Amino acid sequence: MHSSPPALERLVQELSKLPGIGRKTAGRLAFFLLSGDREKMESLASAIVEAKDKIVHCNCCYGFSETEICQICDDPRRTKDVICVVERASDILPFENSGIHKGLYFVLGGVLSPLDGIKPETLHIPTLIERIEKENVKELILALGSSPEAESTALYIDRILANTPVHRTRLARGIPVGSDLEFIDDITMLRAFEERVKI
Numbered sequence: 001m002h003s004s005p006p007a008l009e010r011l012v013q014e015l016s017k018l019p020g021i022g023r024k025t026a027g028r029l030a031f032f033l034l035s036g037d038r039e040k041m042e043s044l045a046s047a048i049v050e051a052k053d054k055i056v057h058c059n060c061c062y063g064f065s066e067t068e069i070c071q072i073c074d075d076p077r078r079t080k081d082v083i084c085v086v087e088r089a090s091d092i093l094p095f096e097n098s099g100i101h102k103g104l105y106f107v108l109g110g111v112l113s114p115l116d117g118i119k120p121e122t123l124h125i126p127t128l129i130e131r132i133e134k135e136n137v138k139e140l141i142l143a144l145g146s147s148p149e150a151e152s153t154a155l156y157i158d159r160i161l162a163n164t165p166v167h168r169t170r171l172a173r174g175i176p177v178g179s180d181l182e183f184i185d186d187i188t189m190l191r192a193f194e195e196r197v198k199i
């Protein structure tokens, strides 16, 4: 690959920085991109830059949005008193794709990890608690995956809300340990959601 033209080498290097893309796949993608016409490449490049420029975090749920309040939080048809708590903004996508959750979301921004210095106030946990106190939330679905850190984060939130009437649930087992929600297939997601259990 060292004898590649510098521009090609640079493209491969940039692509291989993407998650899950090794050098070999980056090479294949680079050749695929080069085989397309210039118009398609410009459209891809401008879509990336436009998304980066326009996408911000919703002021209410911290999900991705182009406006201060995202389309989901702003949608009057959504059930306002059921909130699904996820680790990252990208975790909202599989729920929306499957259409299973009719309520709202809340993105924590990570999971507790005292060894890495990630404490409740590092995440959006205080804002979540504030929101639950202010709004009449009936159910909080903790969809945080099953890594040890995710488990202890769910237990931490559950403990804080122990004396409140909020019903706390979690997704049923079936999601492999440490796996990312975004890679879960629709059927597994559907089952884990519908068979959700009390924490």
Ligand SMILES: [Zn+2]
Pocket (backbone or CB within 6 Å): 058, 059, 060, 061, 062, 063, 069, 070, 071, 072, 073, 074
């Ligand atoms: Zn929102």
